[in-house]
Every structure is written in C-alpha cells, then in structure tokens.
Amino acid sequence: MKITDVRIRKINTEGKMKAIVSVTFDDEFVVHDIKVIEREDGLFIAMPSRKTAEGEFKDIAHPIKASTRAYIQQAILESYEKALADAETAEETEAPLQ
Secondary structure (H helix, E strand, O other): OOEEEEEEEEEOOOOOEEEEEEEEEOOOEEEEEEEEEEEOOEEEEEOOEEEOOOOOEEEOOOOOOHHHHHHHHHHHHHHHHHHHHHHHHHHHHHOOOO
C-alpha cells in the first residue's frame, strides 16, 4: 500500500485541531477527515470518527498495525509542515514592505 496523495483541506491557527486532511492510497482509495491535532508533546493524527449514542467517539477507519499508523502519520505531518510553510511564505509575499 502506497500513499499517492495527501491533501491538506483546512489549516487552523487557533485551537488544538490544526488541519483536516484527505489521504489517497494507491490512486484508488481515499480517507477523508483525518485530523492533525496538537498536544503538549507534539502533533499527531486522529482518524475519522463518529460519536456513538453513549457519547464515545469510535473510529470509522483506522490502520491495524502500528507501523501503518506511523507511515500514514509521517506522510500527513510532512505534508502539513510543507503546507504551513507555503502559507507563511505566501503571507510574507503579500505583506506590504515598510
């Protein structure tokens, strides 16, 4: 299984949720609504989930192996950092010179 596309759909500067991401596997299967979350010890991903009648959140889709989760998380966080850097560069370019 190969990650063939990572799309950062939304970047938040406020709050703990930093981005919403879609990941495509083998140009054939996509998982939407993966979240990039900030904790005190760094960023991590939260797989798409829904709230149960009991008020718990259950993952809709998730990797079975820890190595697969690490692979997905690394690809997402690298893409997030690049998108964040690109956004900062665009803001600097648009800022008027003084």
